Amino acid sequence: MKTGYVYILECSDQSFYTGVTNDIERRLFEHSESLIKTYTNTRKPVKLVWASDELDIQDAIVLEKQIKGWRRAKKIALINERYEDLPELSVAYYKRR
Numbered sequence: 001m002k003t004g005y006v007y008i009l010e011c012s013d014q015s016f017y018t019g020v021t022n023d024i025e026r027r028l029f030e031h032s033e034s035l036i037k038t039y040t041n042t043r044k045p046v047k048l049v050w051a052s053d054e055l056d057i058q059d060a061i062v063l064e065k066q067i068k069g070w071r072r073a074k075k076i077a078l079i080n081e082r083y084e085d086l087p088e089l090s091v092a093y094y095k096r097r
Contacts, residue, residue, distance in 0.1 A: 004060035006067065008050040008079060011043035016075050020064040024051055050079045 005024050009017045009031060017039050021027035030036045031046050040046050052063065067075065074089035 002057040003054045004057040005054060006052040006060050006064045007048060008067070008075060009040060009046040010049045011040055011046050013043050015039075015043060016049075016072070017043075017046070018064055018067045018075075020057075020060045022057070024048070 002022070004020050004022045006018065006020050007024055007027070009019070009028075011017060017031075019027065019038075028046075028048055031038065031040045032044065034041050034044070052060065055063065067078070070078075071089070074086060077083075077085040077089055
């Protein structure tokens with residue numbers, strides 16, 4: 001079974017980058033050294049702020065896509081392990097008004 005991890009980086013402009021990899025340390029090095037062409041190239045330094053447990057690679061890809069669709073507040077709740085806040089932050093913005 002091929003495994004992977006989902007990770008969130010905080011960039012120098014306080015934006016977040018979400019990715020998936022099978023080796024977090026290597027991928028963080030690649031981001032830091034601009035060895036891969038991504039959003040982070042012009043937003044260094046980057047800092048790893050969250051990483052999932054080891055997942056089946058297909059599950060990791062699904063989770064990465066899901067997190068990429070989240071608003072900033074929900075990502076911050078995940079990073080800060082405020083899991084109880086995630087359902088409320090899942091409600092569509094227009095329904096919360």
